[in-house]
Amino acid sequence: MSDESQLNVPEKRLLTEDDMKLWKASTTKQDLLSFIEMLAQSVKGHENEQIEKPVSQAITSTETILLTSVEKFIENHPVPDNTKSRFGKIEFRDFYDDVQSHSIELLKETYPSLTDFQTTQLSTYLIESWGNKRRIDYGSGHELNFLCFLYGLTQYGVFSLETDSVNLVLIIFIKYLNIMRILESKYWLEPAGSHGVWGLDDYHFLPFLFGAFQLATHKHLKPMSIHNDEVVDMFKDKYLYFGCISFINSIKTSASLRWHSPMLDDISGVKKWSKVAEGMIKMYNAEVLSKLPIMQHFYFSDFLKCPDGVTLPHDSKEGNIHDEELEEGLSHVHNTYGDCCGIKVPSAFAASEANKKTQRRIPFD
Amino acid sequence: MQIDRTISLLKQGKHITEDAVYALCLKSQELLMTEANVTHVDTPVTICGDIHGQLHDLLTLFDKSGGVEKTRYVFLGDFVDRGFYSLESFLLLICYKLKYPDRITLIRGNHETRQITKVYGFYDEIMRKYGNSNVWRYCCEVFDYLSLGAIINNNIFCVHGGLSPDVNTIEEIRAIDRKQEVPHEGAMCDLLWSDPDDVEKWSLSPRGAGFVFGQNEVNQFLHTNKVELIARAHQLVMEGYKEMFDGGLVTVWSAPNYCYRCGNVAAVLRIEDDLQRNYTIFDAVQPQDGVGNAIIPTKKSQMDYFL
Ligand SMILES: [Mn+2]
Secondary structure (H helix, E strand, O other), X not given: OOHHHHOOOOEEOOOOHHHHHHHHOOHHHHHHHHHHHHHHHHOOOOOOOOOOOOOOHHHHHHHHHHHHHHHHHHHOOOOOOOOOOOOOOOHHHHHHHHHHHHHHHHHHHHOOOOOHHHHHHHHHHHHHOOOEOOOOEEOHHHHHHHHHHHHHHHHOOOOOHHHHHHHHHHHHHHHHHHHHHHHHHHOOOEEOOOOHHHOOOOOOOHHHHHHHHXXXXXXXXXXHHHHOHHHHHHHOOOOHHHXXXXXXXXXXXXXXXXXXXXXXXXXXXXXXXXXXXXXXHHHHHHHXXXXXXXXXXXXXXXXXXXXXXXXXXXXXXXXXXXXXXXXXXXXXXXXXXXXXXXXOOOHHHHHHHHOOOOEOOOOOO | OHXXXXXXXXXXXXXXXXXXXXXXXXXXXXXHHOOOOEEEEOOOEXXXXXXXXXXXXXXXXXXXXXXXXXXXXXXXXXXXXXXXXXXXXXXXXXXXXXXXXXXXXXXXXXXXXXHHHHHHOHHHHHHHHHOOXXXXXXXXXXXXXXXXXXXXXXXEEEOOOOOOOOOXXXXXXXXXXXXXXXXXXXXXXXXXXXEEOOOOOXXXXXXXXXXXEOHHHHHHHHHHHOOOEEEXXXXXXXXXXXXXXOOOEEEEEOOOXXXXXXXXXXXXXXXXXXXXXXXXXXXXOOOOOOOOOOOOOOOOHHHHHHO
């Protein structure tokens, strides 16, 4: 398979610890991390309201056309009142379908300067930003897709880091986060790959990271302040970090923070927000960008190049059984499978036979 | 007796020394080693679903269902990951198993593996509580010896996840060499990973392991093996339990308010001598600050980022 054809549609590539070594040493990863760091640095000392003016056309369009449309899709798919035994609400799949089927047209409307090729590259990340359709779950890997989407737009010259970085966080990311909060609570998204009480948060990482930078220069607020309900309430709309704490407290009402979130409790013992901010970058690098269970779902593309030597897509199990189809919500076994691998139905058997010796991704519990 | 002291410490969520954990794990391996892949269990018996380290709720479970002194139990796996007390929950069950070997059957869940506990919290918990991974390793050794299933009065088949296209008869499960890390595919993997759903035939699972199976597969399994019920866990159910396929399969979930956020109730299923099914529903208890080992003075590895 030539490099050219691999770029037509973004692809998942990382499957083994050897792949991870190549990825960790890659300039792709370094560039992505630098992007996140630059965004974080730009909001140092900023309250949520302290956006950069004037606001560029690209930021305004992203907010008022793209994200507002996504928000409207949610309104189109209410959850009926009857109680369902399973956790995730299946109406999420209809919302997801709406995003998926409108993504190209929305991207063209929002960013008229993009080529068709660029739009295709970006749409994968946009679609992946809202969670997994079939499993009805969401985690920091999906959140990373949204960052990749913004990264791609920056690479394609839609955003400029010099003029847009503050607003990318304080307007665009915050709006994205607000939409995610609605999706999480409306459709009861399951936390994907969550470490339970032993993780930073069920769903998110970046609002803590950006949030710690916002507070890094604050004169009075200390990391310990997250335990003070009055302070949390006063600052929840001013700083992302306090917003996150307030959200967690509102969901997890049956116990105190030290029980349901021992990690946040630990971090509150750090003396200065600037230390928390530095630590968040290190932790994001180690616990998100360097973790196979998350990165095995990472898409490489025109603007996020896969490092040389990484497992080719056809060496992977999911490469063979068409991940997209699986995530499409295939519940009846695909008819095309037998054709493509020359093995007759039932394809379940075929799938396990045909891939005995290939790599597999770590499953979702 | 040493084990009684350990049980009492565990119930309070107190720290167990590395050496004590090692000794417990070794003893329970010896015991579990002698058990079959599919254990025979007699009625009356209480079937319990996922626990996920929610020790306080596990104690409530015993409280509400008679307790191990008076009641027989089958646990369907997923003792560890996500909750605060995975270690204590698992060790408590192991202690009971050692103390009352015929009173309690422990079936392996998909979380009782090295790969999954490294991702979903148990490994993190051990690192935070002990500062090294030894205790995690000891426990993983025990996981390899847990049963794959149980059969109650030759009539109810118990398993963590569900069915496998590679398994037609319960006899075939007995032939599996279970003493290993759970493989990525095949019968042993599917038993721990599969889910029931409204599907026509074997389908791929969105989890990336195991399969999705429907009424046809369940009917065929029940018929072939002359059993009337498949009791499994593995999926959160808001009402604590859910029967499907004309009562041929039940999902039992025993972790209330899962992860402090799901708002679900928990259930256990008691099977009487006449095979009547009685469900007991229970709610989450509120953990109290200032008891147990909530914050114990050990090295907090994840805090290295913030030094
Ligand atoms: Mn499970």
